[in-house]
Amino acid sequence: MQVVYFVNSGSEANDVAIMLARLHTKNFDIVSFRNSYHGASMGAMGLTALSSWRFNVPTAHGVHHAMNPDVYRGLWGGSKCRDSPVQTSRECSCSEGHCKASEMYYGQLEEVFKYSLPRGKVAGLFAESIQGIGGTVQFPKGFLKKAYELVKINGGVCIADEVQTGFGRTGEHFWGFQMHDVKPDIVTMAKGIGNGFPLGAVATTPEIAESFTQALHFNTFGGNPIALAVGSAVLQVIEEEETQKRSAEVGSYLLKKLEKLRDEFDCVGDVRGKGLMIGVELVSNKETRAPLPAKSFTDIWEDCKDMGLLLGRGGLYANVSFFFITTSH
Template identity: 50%
Template sequence: MNRAVMRRALWESRHLRRRGRGYSRSADACNDVVDVYPKMPPFDYTAPPYTGPTAAEILTKRKEFLSPSMFYFYEKPVNVVHGKMQYLFDENGRRYLDAFGGIATVSCGHCHPDVVKAIVNQTETLQHSTVLYLNHAITDFAEALASKLPSDLKVVFFTNSGTEANELAMMMARLYTGCHDIVSLRNAYHGNASGTMGATAQCNWKFNVVQSGVHHAINPDPYRGLFGSDGEKYAKDVEDLIQFGTSGQVAAFMSEAIQGVGGIVELASGYLPAVYSSIRKAGGLCIADEVQSGFGRTGSHFWGFENQGVVPDIVTMAKGIGNGIPVGAVVTTPKIAEVLTRRSYFNTFGGNPVCTAAGHAVLRVIERENLQENAHVVGSYLKERLNALKDKHEIIGDVRGRGLMLGVELVTDRESKTPAKVEILQVMDQMKEMGVLIGKGGFYGNVFRITPPLCFSLQDADFLVDVMDYAMAKL
């Protein structure tokens, strides 16, 4: 992006921050001490009155009727009843800045009018039929989606989620190559079905069920990894896995460009080109999991894998593709796509007209409102401010990611990198009380995951950092 534009944006945001902060005197007025409280940016919208069940009533029913595996954030969970763009509202009409975006899912903004209109119009016309009949919604969206991908990646198969997309991608790779072995990364998360659970490599998300044929390579983690930021040294481990852990031939290598659930870990520079080369020499395909990093979220590129200059053979996506509507997709080449014609393969809801109409509307909004560029400008500024916060607070061990997919890792000691598991909960709860909802992840649960709607503004970024600063100062 033009550096002059970036400098101007940074200056304007700092100027607005100085003018927009709220000031309130502390109780110690005799010493003339001034305590600075972060002030939420103005937003010309009021949520309609809510008349439904209270948070306490919902929690009671949830404990009785929903799976006990379902957990929630905060000591007092928020009853979210309304959303508008980058903001959420609770049962009392209180506004919160959404810095998590429904786990990197809300791309255009909550209840974006264009997306809502597309959903309503399609629902009133045809809610569901089947892909056994013709309907233009699925083909129009597939064509638009294929136009955003490089090379010969132009054949789309729609699913309902990222887990389904990754399951299908793994099966296609195994069918196409005739091999079973798949290489994944330690710390990866690819889903919670049988195949994807095998590719996932965190014990927190794995049950003791049969998971065969997946080898987990050393994670190219620049912060905690064995070789720091040297991507090519990590890539050597994949060669070793192929030579010593397989027959010498593999089905695929699967990875996220930035590990989301794993704590916003961006793969070491130069890693993917070296690994893709090794995998292809072993007859395998390269699968890019873009469930969280796709659709302009990284700012600099539309897809996360583009940041390392590679072109995969199969791309999987979900989350931001539908702005909250359940839809996922697998995109591959015509040659690889042929493997599914060997038998009958079908998905009842994949390609549903309402979901594909919503996805197409999302794509149009991202392009028309320049949300990828906004993710780059605001994300770069936010990362700069978070790094400045790191200089101020010893508890911040690392700031990482790109665009509006950022991570802040908290540690009790920077040398030993001891995870600050308790402290992050305290900061998170304090931030919620001041009006910011933020995500949490990483293997140790000590990383803030910042994945807001892509309409996030510079003023929102300032408010987020000011609130985090205030909360950390209270530890």
Template identity: 70%
Template structure:
């Protein structure tokens, strides 16, 4: 649908018509949530204010008290059902309380929780073999930790120890964690605190084909391209060349000649707003880093485990093979676990130091990780990401053509972003007030969405990988009705000022 047609539809759409529209019907679910018997909502709010540090910010004006979960669904303390299109901040991969994962966890809990890896236990060895089998080439040595920040922290140390170089490159708009080390890698001012952080880290220009200087409708690997035109060819991206020149300038002017420890890159920037690099860019970036003595680190915390659809790992869409891969979140379906996988050569370097993560790779976590891999394979979750995700992105792209406040729709598989703008041509972010109204209204209609981007104006969708096309259609329908409501509200405001 083009914008003229959409405009004609709106002229025929009266206030009476809007009020006659009910919220869309939610797809059915046979699961019956357990009755809530916990603390009163008001008491929980009181405890939160009095005993939890204020940096723990709740979503929504009236925070949800989530009580129960099943697959793609969440239930609050009143029993109201929500479609979780954010997967607990991209941690729930195969579904809330998935029966197979639950069963594995329960069986392991009744056998052995934890011993630490000063002793051998079978599960971590079974899991290491299964997990590394999913990675290409000689990425065969795993080190287990508990969080994404820990994984990236360790990868940074590995790169420096192995190369004996110090300088590290990451990208502007990237998020790699909040530890003292990884906050240096993170290049979003929202997530940087005024404390001493890791030195020797350089932030390269972000090769963003929507908000960046270069790029257009031929540049990214997505079912939805930007509306900006470009002269790129299907197999030759000019934007990629221009952004590469900016990366090369860091090597020319900011680094010791031929000495870089490593490059950190997400396959798709998650917290930064589902931003995708131009085609061919990352492959050339990897080559440049290796020529200068560095290693390449793929941050698969959000894009791994089949989420992008065509590939099990996000880096595979770029045609590259990293030297170190970090992973978390989806790895445990919400269980706190993470991992760093690397090559024998780099692993040998780490063998020269004494290091121990007390809880990493414990028996319970390893059992959960094995069960998650089994579900991804048995239920063809990666294929579902491709099919449902492609359908979702294409339907959302139609909304972009219908509504002036949607500047860009992008993503791959079930890693999807909608950038909301006040001006489509200038790409200026929508006001925080209007964004929050849209976000809140989607929640009220039963869809939970994430937020992202430097200005917090990107609706993020990274749901459990078990969602259906019916769930995707429901999500699109909810967003469309919410935006129609906003359009009507804006028209009424304009009419009052005439």
């Protein structure tokens, strides 16, 4: 990828990616996954399939939400299905190198192409490498690679939403999509690129970027000198302080510690993630996976804050904790 278009946020980046996909392919329909979050603008909200993040207003048309390939809460999945130091406690009949859950979820995606898209043609597929706001949900092994192949066959482009997973957050790779062994056509990014400063970007190929020459497109503050200076400084710190390496080391340590808590406490249903993109799903019943009520989660959240630990929260039921910590914690 040789072309970068700078914006101010992840929502803007995904809006640009929608337009590029449609202009380049001359197709209209977009596919994303249930439980995904891609932003709060009218366009990005259409991609988003989390009811807690959608308002009762018109959003982007022509978006289809495929079944979410969640190996913990979904129809299929088990203890060998995801690329993580910690696996779900669900039983699994998969063999090494062959994930049955991946095949079943892929079959559901094929159904969307077969029944919902005009002649099967698609403009693009949006996918987070790990679903962030949705609760740090990881796809089963091999699923995204097969999904990308399906999109290519049907005339579309593949868009990697790296707003949360990019810049070494997942530890093993700089970009989250690399863990899936895929090559997207468009990559959207924000958050980590500016370390809190309003900065986002869309990276793509010259061929796809050429689509923007059909008319004028302008962003008043996108790519302003101060924002780019901040982004450059962030990249320097990431390299000099080896934050990606630290994410891998601290993340693996933390995941193993959290796995022990999952096995010890009935309220911890699942622990998952890569690097320092980690989620802990709290439940009221481990067998049924019934989510912990929001009020109970809020009480735990406040107790942690009083003890000096700040947690994020996500998931459809707002019962998944996010961790941003070091081994000293």
